[in-house]
Amino acid sequence: MESPEFVPAELDAVVAWRDELDRAGRKLVFTNGCFDILHIGHVRYLREARALGDALAVGLNSDASVRELKGLGRPVNSEGDRAEVLAALACVDRVMVFHDRRVDGLIDRIRPHIYAKGGDHRPETLPPEEREALRRVGAEVRILSLVPGRSTSATISRMGGGGAGTKRRPRLAVLGSGKGSNFRAMLGAINEGRLHADIAVVISDVPGAGILDLARDAGLPHLVVDCGARRARIDAAGAKDLVDRIRASGADLVILAGFMRILEEPVLGAFPERILNLHPSLLPKYPGKDAWVQALRAGEEEAGCTVHLVTAEVDAGPILKQARVPVEPGDTAETLYSRIQVQEHLLLPAAIEEYAANFLPGLQP
Numbered sequence: 001m002e003s004p005e006f007v008p009a010e011l012d013a014v015v016a017w018r019d020e021l022d023r024a025g026r027k028l029v030f031t032n033g034c035f036d037i038l039h040i041g042h043v044r045y046l047r048e049a050r051a052l053g054d055a056l057a058v059g060l061n062s063d064a065s066v067r068e069l070k071g072l073g074r075p076v077n078s079e080g081d082r083a084e085v086l087a088a089l090a091c092v093d094r095v096m097v098f099h100d101r102r103v104d105g106l107i108d109r110i111r112p113h114i115y116a117k118g119g120d121h122r123p124e125t126l127p128p129e130e131r132e133a134l135r136r137v138g139a140e141v142r143i144l145s146l147v148p149g150r151s152t153s154a155t156i157s158r159m160g161g162g163g164a165g166t167k168r169r170p171r172l173a174v175l176g177s178g179k180g181s182n183f184r185a186m187l188g189a190i191n192e193g194r195l196h197a198d199i200a201v202v203i204s205d206v207p208g209a210g211i212l213d214l215a216r217d218a219g220l221p222h223l224v225v226d227c228g229a230r231r232a233r234i235d236a237a238g239a240k241d242l243v244d245r246i247r248a249s250g251a252d253l254v255i256l257a258g259f260m261r262i263l264e265e266p267v268l269g270a271f272p273e274r275i276l277n278l279h280p281s282l283l284p285k286y287p288g289k290d291a292w293v294q295a296l297r298a299g300e301e302e303a304g305c306t307v308h309l310v311t312a313e314v315d316a317g318p319i320l321k322q323a324r325v326p327v328e329p330g331d332t333a334e335t336l337y338s339r340i341q342v343q344e345h346l347l348l349p350a351a352i353e354e355y356a357a358n359f360l361p362g363l364q365p
């Protein structure tokens with residue numbers, strides 16, 4: 001039987017609960033953090049925090065704020081998963097997710113009796129706005145010692161991953177609807193050492209798509225996500241499934257290699273600045289379908305292809321890399337497109353390699 005979905009506490013409910021505790025003469029302890037990959041250091045810290053008062057509320061950094069604090073490769077686990085794991089601890093009474101990297105707003109609302117903080121902090125080294133908020137609400141500040149060697153980074157490092165002191169190759173989720181020649185080119189580039197990455201999963205919206213056969217033949221995880229009946233869009237259930245599958249694969253980057261549906265929320269928000277798309281034109285010219293046909297019909301002397309970051313506006317995100325292809329006299333749509341594809345096969349792996357090197361610094365080979 002599937003268990004009901006876990007829902008983190010709403011701030012208003014935590015505030016009301018705090019007032020109840022206060023009326024009963026009981027003390028609320030509040031702490032906050034990322035709590036990505038829970039380890040014994042977290043558990044001891046939270047137990048100690050709980051023992052300072054009568055109840056413990058934890059403010060959990062949202063995925064976006066963890067990324068801001070710790071870099072693009074983090075969090076390893078999503079905010080929903082992290083919240084549910086934390087809430088399962090006997091010493092944790094409430095978990096709420098917060099989106100700001102600063103915590104003073106939350107302190108002002110919750111008005112904890114005791115504020116617990118871990119690490120090398122001393123009360124006077126807390127950020128000034130945090131100290132100010134704690135003073136305003138009259139909270140007692142308690143600094144708890146961390147358990148040496150028991151950190152998420154150390155855990156990842158022991159796993160041979162991208163934590164402090166070690167580097168691992170970026171993991172790619174590749175999405176495609178078609179024959180997958182660009183995916184094949186990525187595999188070639190990986191084998192030849194031009195692309196230092198691993199394929200986490202290949203996902204298609206089209207059962208039987210060639211890209212899935214290529215993944216199967218290469219012994220790589222591959223699956224179909226049912227994106228719904230609306231052409232070029234993804235319905236709500238499909239979008240949720242897509243996000244879940246990509247997250248479950250542990251991918252650091254999502255590569256659209258001929259994925260013919262438009263990505264919207266919640267997919268975009270789940271992987272901000274981590275989705276790259278390949279498009280067969282020199283963007284911003286000719287977004288949309290059959291871009292090379294549009295270029296040919298417009299009488300362009302030059303066509304090409306682009307790798308760009310995916311944003312809410314279709315084919316309009318920041319351009320990462322382009323390759324140019326002259327339009328030859330007598331070109332047909334087919335001859336032009338086949339020359340563009342030759343360039344695509346070089347461009348996509350090169351763009352991924354560059355992007356990973358520049359924006360996933362912890363993950364380089």
Ligand code: GAR
Nearest residue numbers: 178179180181182183258278279280
């Ligand atoms: C590629 O030409 C890519 O540029 C295009 O789909 C093709 C996939 O080919 N993508 C788009 O048009 C996205 N708007 P492939 O399956 O052989 O890699």
